[in-house]
Amino acid sequence: VRCSSPSSTSILVSWQPPPAESRNGIITKYTIQYAVAAGEDVAPRQTARAPPESSRFLLENLNKWTEYPTVDFPERENHYTINKIHRGAPYVFLLSAQNRVGFGAEAVREVATPEDRPASYPRSIRVESASATSALLSWQPLPLAERNGRIIKYGLQYKDINNPQSPTEFIVMAPQSSTTLDGLNPDTIYDVKVCAFTSKGSGPYSPSVQLRTQPLKQGRIPPHPCVPPLPSKDSKISAVLLGSSVFMTLLSRYGTIRAIPSV
Numbered sequence: 001v002r003c004s005s006p007s008s009t010s011i012l013v014s015w016q017p018p019p020a021e022s023r024n025g026i027i028t029k030y031t032i033q034y035a036v037a038a039g040e041d042v043a044p045r046q047t048a049r050a051p052p053e054s055s056r057f058l059l060e061n062l063n064k065w066t067e068y069p070t071v072d073f074p075e076r077e078n079h080y081t082i083n084k085i086h087r088g089a090p091y092v093f094l095l096s097a098q099n100r101v102g103f104g105a106e107a108v109r110e111v112a113t114p115e116d117r118p119a120s121y122p123r124s125i126r127v128e129s130a131s132a133t134s135a136l137l138s139w140q141p142l143p144l145a146e147r148n149g150r151i152i153k154y155g156l157q158y159k160d161i162n163n164p165q166s167p168t169e170f171i172v173m174a175p176q177s178s179t180t181l182d183g184l185n186p187d188t189i190y191d192v193k194v195c196a197f198t199s200k201g202s203g204p205y206s207p208s209v210q211l212r213t214q215p216l217k218q219g220r221i222p223p224h225p226c227v228p229p230l231p232s233k234d235s236k237i238s239a240v241l242l243g244s245s246v247f248m249t250l251l252s253r254y255g256t257i258r259a260i261p262s263v
Contacts (some may be wrong), residue, residue: 001013001014001015001093001095001107001108001109002014002015002109003091003093003109003110003111004111010081010082010083010085010113011034011081011082011085011091011093011111011113012079012080012081012082013032013034013079013080013081013082013093013095013109014079014080015030015095015107017097018097018104022104023097023099023104024099024104025099025100026099026100027097027099028099028100029097030095030096030097031095031096031097032080032093032094032095033093033094033106034082034091034092034093034094085113086113086144086145086147086148087113087114087115087116087147087148087149088112088113088114088115088116088147088148088149088150088198089112089113089144089147089149090110090111090112091110091111091112091113092108092109092110093108093109093110093111094106094107094108095107095109115148115149115150115198115199115200116148116149116198116200117148117198117200117201117202117203118142118146118147118148118149118151118195118196118197118198118202118203118204119142119145119146119147119148119203120142120143120146120203120204121142121193121194121195121196121203121204121205121206122139122140122141122142122154122177122194122195122196122206123139123140123141123142123143123206124138124139124140125137125138125139125192125193125194125206125209126138126139126209127192127209127211128178130211130212130213130214131213131214132184132186132187132213132214132215132216132217133182133183133184133185133186133213134180134181134182134183134184134213135180135181135184135190135211135213136178136179136180136181137156137178137179137180137181137192137194137211138177138178139154139177139178139194139206140177141174141175141177141196142196142203146203147196147198148198148200148203149198149199149200150198150199151174151175151196151197151198152173152174152197152198152199153171153172153173153174153196153197154171154172154173154174154176154177154194154195154196154197155169155170155171155172155194155195155196155197155202155205156169156170156171156172156179156181156192156193156194157169157192157193157194157205158181158190158191158192158193159190159191160185160188160189160190161189161190161191161210162188162189167191174196181211184213185213186213186214186215186216187212187213187214187215187216188212188213189210189211189212190210190211190212190213191208191209191210192208192209192210192211193205193206193207193208193209194206
């Protein structure tokens with residue numbers, strides 16, 4: 001059994017008939033099973049049947065697994081091509097021959113289509129929590145059909161909505177799907193958006209979501225212990241000259257304050 005990928009959305013399966021001595025009867029048809037080898041759902045989705053003269057088959061239109069009819073191979077056809085499959089996804093193919101008694105042993109092959117840029121963006125971007133200077137952001141990975149390969153990292157952009165400067169950008173490596181934005185300004189609204197990367201590059205950015213940091217808590221500022229209160233109208237000041245120094249006394253509603261100026 002051989003599998004090749006003519007394009008990023010098709011797979012050609014070809015094979016050689018079983019040796020005559022191991023057929024144990026007349027081959028009546030061939031059956032191919034195929035499934036995504038990795039992802040959320042790896043269960044086989046379709047069985048294709050081909051007449052015994054065939055040795056290849058082209059599987060097509062696999063975006064909606066439940067709509068595939070059983071395909072009969074033309075006489076002496078030796079290949080089968082699967083079209084419109086997920087880009088960059090590994091697939092497992094199982095091929096078996098059938099005689100009047102039943103199916104024979106399965107031949108198994110795995111093949112992956114070429115990767116492409118992601119077709120879409122991460123979903124469900126949420127601000128989990130925010131302080132005055134940081135915020136925790138999370139998101140959901142792309143659906144398998146829109147990844148076009150293995151997601152290797154995510155790109156984030158965030159920007160103060162009142163600041164005309166370029167947004168800040170940084171990278172989060174997959175499979176991580178959350179990160180903390182640090183160094184933010186208090187009581188500020190930011191626009192945030194996220195994109196995904198395969199080995200071929202980045203997909204589109206998500207629509208912006210907004211987050212707002214918390215304001216700084218205002219604490220009570222105590223009076224400076226070394227600064228006396230200013231005199232009021234009912235304050236009285238007296239001074240006494242002793243040698244080369246002047247002793248001054250301030251009588252006010254705050255109490256009595258004495259000071260000895262240097263000479």
